Amino acid sequence: MPKNQAKMHAAMGGTPDEIEAAFYEAMQLGDIDKLMACWADEDDIACIHPGGTRLIGVGAIRAAFEAMFAHGGAIHVKPEHIRRVESLASAVHHVLETVEILTPEGPSKAHVVATNVYHKTPQGWRLVVHHASPGSPEDAAQHHQTPQVLH
Known part of the structure; x- marks a missing residue:
């Protein structure tokens, strides 16, 4: 699928993978509107940042990302080693994010x-x-390990 067509598909609903790609792209661009378009418009959506408290609802999540973008613009994050559990109406992805940070x-x-x-x-x-x-x-390093199947 061409890149423009994939973006349009993601904006219209897309697949979980396309919404995830749009979410991380929005963080890398510092684009709050694109980032929030990835979220469901429901009262009980939740976001927990590393070491942070649980943020509930669109307003709280938007405010947290706006604050992060205000302190340096884009967030240089790359999702890697994505594992998926999917069903007809829900999908759970666990990922390793590599974040580029500036240190002294x-x-x-x-x-x-x-x-x-x-x-x-x-x-x-x-x-x-x-x-x-x-x-x-x-x-x-764990992504190189072979997943174990329990029966």
Whole structure:
């Protein structure tokens, strides 16, 4: 699918993968409107940033991202090693986020583990929960391990 067509599809509802790509692209661009278009318009949506409190609802989530964008514009984050559990009306993606940060010693990378939950709404697939926690270099190394299947 051409890039413009994929963006249009994501704006119209898309797939969980397309909404996730639009969410991370919006963070990288510092585009609050594009970022909020990824979220469901429901009272109980939730966002938890690493070390932060639980934010509930569109207003609280928008305010938190606006504050982050105001302190440096874009957030240089790249989702990697995405694992998916999907059904007809919901999808759960757990990802490793690699975040580029500036330290007194220069640019550095931090790892964040995140869970993104999507529901199929009348507007199409939308994000309902983004829960991120501090990660470690070991999290990045774990993607090479073969998943174990329990029976």
